[in-house]
Amino acid sequence: MALKAFVEVKPDSHFSIHNLPYGVFKHVGGAITTPRPGVAIGDYVLDLSSIHSAGLFDGPLISNSDCFHQPNLNKFLELGRPAWKEARATLQKLLSSAEPALQNNASLRQKALLPMDEVEMLLPIAIGDYTDFFSSLHHAKNCGTIFRGPENPVNPNWFHLPIAYHGRASSIVISGTDIIRPRGQGHPSANSPPYFGPSRKLDFELEMAAVVGPGNELGKPIDVNEAADHIFGAVLMNDWSARDIQAWEYVPLGPFLGKSFGTTISPWIVTLDALEQFACDAPNQIHLPLPYLAEKVSKNYDISLEVRIKPAGQEESFTVTRSNFKHLYWTLTQQLAHHTVNGCNLRPGDLLGTGTISGPEPDSYGCLLELTWNGTKELSLGKTTRKFLEDGDEVIISGCCKGNGYNVGFGTCSGKIIPSLP
Amino acid sequence: MALKAFVEVKPDSHFSIHNLPYGVFKHVGGAITTPRPGVAIGDYVLDLSSIHSAGLFDGPLISNSDCFHQPNLNKFLELGRPAWKEARATLQKLLSSAEPALQNNASLRQKALLPMDEVEMLLPIAIGDYTDFFSSLHHAKNCGTIFRGPENPVNPNWFHLPIAYHGRASSIVISGTDIIRPRGQGHPSANSPPYFGPSRKLDFELEMAAVVGPGNELGKPIDVNEAADHIFGAVLMNDWSARDIQAWEYVPLGPFLGKSFGTTISPWIVTLDALEQFACDAPNQIHLPLPYLAEKVSKNYDISLEVRIKPAGQEESFTVTRSNFKHLYWTLTQQLAHHTVNGCNLRPGDLLGTGTISGPEPDSYGCLLELTWNGTKELSLGKTTRKFLEDGDEVIISGCCKGNGYNVGFGTCSGKIIPSLP
Numbered sequence: 001m002a003l004k005a006f007v008e009v010k011p012d013s014h015f016s017i018h019n020l021p022y023g024v025f026k027h028v029g030g031a032i033t034t035p036r037p038g039v040a041i042g043d044y045v046l047d048l049s050s051i052h053s054a055g056l057f058d059g060p061l062i063s064n065s066d067c068f069h070q071p072n073l074n075k076f077l078e079l080g081r082p083a084w085k086e087a088r089a090t091l092q093k094l095l096s097s098a099e100p101a102l103q104n105n106a107s108l109r110q111k112a113l114l115p116m117d118e119v120e121m122l123l124p125i126a127i128g129d130y131t132d133f134f135s136s137l138h139h140a141k142n143c144g145t146i147f148r149g150p151e152n153p154v155n156p157n158w159f160h161l162p163i164a165y166h167g168r169a170s171s172i173v174i175s176g177t178d179i180i181r182p183r184g185q186g187h188p189s190a191n192s193p194p195y196f197g198p199s200r201k202l203d204f205e206l207e208m209a210a211v212v213g214p215g216n217e218l219g220k221p222i223d224v225n226e227a228a229d230h231i232f233g234a235v236l237m238n239d240w241s242a243r244d245i246q247a248w249e250y251v252p253l254g255p256f257l258g259k260s261f262g263t264t265i266s267p268w269i270v271t272l273d274a275l276e277q278f279a280c281d282a283p284n285q286i287h288l289p290l291p292y293l294a295e296k297v298s299k300n301y302d303i304s305l306e307v308r309i310k311p312a313g314q315e316e317s318f319t320v321t322r323s324n325f326k327h328l329y330w331t332l333t334q335q336l337a338h339h340t341v342n343g344c345n346l347r348p349g350d351l352l353g354t355g356t357i358s359g360p361e362p363d364s365y366g367c368l369l370e371l372t373w374n375g376t377k378e379l380s381l382g383k384t385t386r387k388f389l390e391d392g393d394e395v396i397i398s399g400c401c402k403g404n405g406y407n408v409g410f411g412t413c414s415g416k417i418i419p420s421l422p
Numbered sequence: 423m424a425l426k427a428f429v430e431v432k433p434d435s436h437f438s439i440h441n442l443p444y445g446v447f448k449h450v451g452g453a454i455t456t457p458r459p460g461v462a463i464g465d466y467v468l469d470l471s472s473i474h475s476a477g478l479f480d481g482p483l484i485s486n487s488d489c490f491h492q493p494n495l496n497k498f499l500e501l502g503r504p505a506w507k508e509a510r511a512t513l514q515k516l517l518s519s520a521e522p523a524l525q526n527n528a529s530l531r532q533k534a535l536l537p538m539d540e541v542e543m544l545l546p547i548a549i550g551d552y553t554d555f556f557s558s559l560h561h562a563k564n565c566g567t568i569f570r571g572p573e574n575p576v577n578p579n580w581f582h583l584p585i586a587y588h589g590r591a592s593s594i595v596i597s598g599t600d601i602i603r604p605r606g607q608g609h610p611s612a613n614s615p616p617y618f619g620p621s622r623k624l625d626f627e628l629e630m631a632a633v634v635g636p637g638n639e640l641g642k643p644i645d646v647n648e649a650a651d652h653i654f655g656a657v658l659m660n661d662w663s664a665r666d667i668q669a670w671e672y673v674p675l676g677p678f679l680g681k682s683f684g685t686t687i688s689p690w691i692v693t694l695d696a697l698e699q700f701a702c703d704a705p706n707q708i709h710l711p712l713p714y715l716a717e718k719v720s721k722n723y724d725i726s727l728e729v730r731i732k733p734a735g736q737e738e739s740f741t742v743t744r745s746n747f748k749h750l751y752w753t754l755t756q757q758l759a760h761h762t763v764n765g766c767n768l769r770p771g772d773l774l775g776t777g778t779i780s781g782p783e784p785d786s787y788g789c790l791l792e793l794t795w796n797g798t799k800e801l802s803l804g805k806t807t808r809k810f811l812e813d814g815d816e817v818i819i820s821g822c823c824k825g826n827g828y829n830v831g832f833g834t835c836s837g838k839i840i841p842s843l844p
Contacts, residue, residue, distance in 0.1 A: 128550075128591060128592055129590060129591050129592050131678075134675060155673050155674065156609075156612075157609070157616075157670055157671060157673065160607060160615075160616050161607055161616075161670075161671060163671065163674075163675055163678075164675065164678050165587065165588065165675035165676050165678060166587065166588035166589055166678065166682070167588055168551060168588055168766060169550060169551050169591070170550055170551050170640075170766070170767045170768070170769055170772070171640055171765075171766055171767055173640070180640075180641040180765050182764035182765050183643075183763055183764060183765075184763060184764045185582060185583055185712065187579070187582075190578075193582075193709075194579075194582050194583075194712065196712045196713070196714060218592075218593055218595070218602075218683075218684065219602040219683075219843070221605075221843070242764070245764065248579055248583075249579060249583060249585065250674065250675075250676070251577050251579065251674075252585075252672065252673075252676070253556060253585055253586065253587035253672075253676040253677065254587050254672070254675040254676020254677070255675065255676070256585075256586050256587060256588065257760070257761070257763070257764040257766065258764075260588070260764060260766040261640075261641075261765045261766055262765070287615075290607065290616070290618045291618070292618060338679070339679075341605055341606060341679070342604035342605060342606045342664070342667065342679040342680075342682065342683040343593075343602050343604050343605075343683045343684070343843075344590060344592070344593050344679065344682040344683055345592045346592070347592055350592070421641070421643070421765075
């Protein structure tokens with residue numbers, strides 16, 4: 001018999017009982033207003049602290065932990081996959097139409113099942129370090145072609161290791177947070193001095209990010225075949241980028257102020273356990289990876305991704321790209337194994353961004369740099385056009401896996417550009 | 423009358439009453455073994471939690487704060503310069519030979535003044551984000567010459583902005599922690615495939631790092647002329663670098679695994695207030711900086727820096743370089759103002775590394791890459807020589823300002839290389 005929730009889940013909802021993504025919320029105007037972990041189900045958020053206090057987590061790992069009475073998910077992430085699986089099994093049972101414990105307990109339901117429009121979603125994790133990879137070959141090729149021409153668009157190292165840089169953790173914000181247009185230096189041509197001012201080439205980047213679970217001690221790498229046990233789940237991410245600032249600053253030490261003004265993530269972390277049924281083969285790799293990156297199973301996930309822009313002053317939003325997580329060349333597990341192979345330690349709640357997820361076709365490119373070919377052509381958005389983002393533009397990323405009669409989705413990850421400081 | 427401590431301070435001690443650097447320690451085998459803030463004086467550590475509990479912090483800002491009953495200094499850093507000045511004034515008075523309150527209280531002295539060899543020093547701050555700059559022109563010139571030749575060794579952007587990259591916060595360790603030789607990919611020549619194994623070009627980097635105080639909200643830059651109020655003090659730093667891993671991975675997104683296996687800092691944070699009397703003019707900048715980087719007073723500090731190597735199997739250590747903080751081209755305040763000009767938020771305890779501090783002369787270069795010119799010549803260390811670091815080598819950085827009859831020093835920042843994993 002198909003698993004069915006006793007809570008109404010509309011057919012287009014991202015939050016079926018097969019999903020149960022984790023987030024952290026505040027119940028605006030509720031009895032308890034401190035941040036607490038919850039899972040999404042239909043149009044509701046289930047308050048995990050209430051469920052735990054009511055004694056309904058009956059498995060040994062969760063019942064003895066205070067991880068759901070914390071203001072973030074880090075303690076839960078630290079517990080590792082056995083605890084994650086236990087919590088998921090408990091929650092799927094409690095929310096199923098066949099199970100009376102929560103369904104028939106009106107006072108607990110009232111307390112623990114909160115309408116989504118009554119809660120405010122917060123950053124679900126305290127992020128110690130944030131790393132951003134560069135794992136889409138299509139994105140690497142397009143950027144290389146734009147900046148260096150079509151002969152050798154991708155550097156030789158790219159095919160041998162998942163290239164990455166350290167990102168800025170402090171400026172990661174939750175979906176819905178306005179993004180102030182950054183100011184910085186740009187350099188229009190070789191013969192002119194740099195200028196200073198609001199970025200003239202503000203862009204989004206369609207990404208996803210893995211959320212690290214237990215992590216590792218300094219000096220103890222994680223084997224690529226055990227890396228999945230260190231990934232709790234994934235979020236949508238918009239790695240906002242000021243292309244003019246980035247272009248001038250990035251040689252030789254990489255992106256800095258062109259990125260660090262803000263990075264938006266979705267409030268819901270979809271677990272790897274929920275994504276498992278949407279696993280698919282990763283693309284064949286052109287060079288045989290070195291043994292430490294050669295995994296027994298090389299897995300991607302079939303997650304449809306879409307970016308819409310709601311231009312300033314318009315009510316309508318327009319889809320500007322449709323991509324898919326499955327296009328990534330380097331898998332999440334390869335990224336994580338590579339990250340630790342030098343001994344670097346990962347901590348619970350660390351974020352590993354995939355880099356821009358571009359697909360092979362022009363309408364699947366993951367940022368305006370590619371979609372407008374660095375501003376050389378315009379993107380049509382209803383009555384207006386864009387080369388880069390303008391003040392008032394809102395960018396909305398969504399991601400969803402289609403099951404048989406249900407969705408396992410990420411909701412949205414959005415942000416609106418507001419004008420630069422004077 | 424000259425300020426003099428009632429505690430004995432030997433003439434060569436770094437920790438005179440003019441210094442009073444802050445750290446966090448555990449009293450090994452003491453009554454209280456939890457981490458607590460302390461200041462160094464002579465061969466002693468003064469336990470600030472005991473002084474606070476005894477009511478001897480009589481200024482309004484510190485007496486009403488629990489900042490010295492924390493396991494790190496972050497809460498103290500958040501209070502800002504008025505509180506830092508108040509604490510410094512109180513401590514200089516309490517420790518002076520003219521003041522009886524602590525000097526004549528034998529039981530408090532017994533409890534609060536702990537011999538340095540009885541305590542274990544810990545990371546003094548919880549580091550949210552760590553940024554590493556590239557602020558020495560001599561270092562930039564040498565690296566550029568080594569890798570790209572002597573024509574245009576320094577990229578044009580370098581002269582217009584303090585170049586930096588985000589570093590890895592999780593792998594910052596306290597002085598004395600062993601460093602495991604990292605494994606990773608290297609690429610000896612264009613026609614060969616990459617290899618994987620222990621780094622063959624392990625290096626130190628002589629750096630210092632500023633410790634951020636109150637910081638700023640996302641979207642609210644800090645003016646360069648107010649930046650000093652956001653810098654609590656500085657530490658010595660060794661930004662260990664695997665040159666072979668770095669050389670292969672760093673295009674186009676910058677250093678990653680070549681650095682993230684470990685970064686060592688000294689336990690003692692010397693405050694900007696203690697350094698003030700050693701302030702000196704920063705070098706003239708070749709291009710007039712853009713207005714947001716043009717500061718009214720452009721200040722460096724005259725801090726003598728030295729690196730010694732104690733080679734594996736030898737009892738003696740050998741000085742390999744003598745440099746000085748005053749050689750930096752971009753000042754700490756310019757670094758900080760640049761970091762926030764795009765709106766990026768800094769948080770208390772963030773670390774801003776200076777980058778390798780090389781001086782103009784070959785015996786003042788700040789890393790082996792420069793000292794051995796990328797391994798093309800050997801450095802003599804007593805009975806042995808080095809091109810890069812070998813297992814068992816210990817690297818000891820020290821830094822000190824010479825006052826009139828006293829020192830304001832940083833102590834040492836050391837680490838020993840231990841063999842790679844099998």
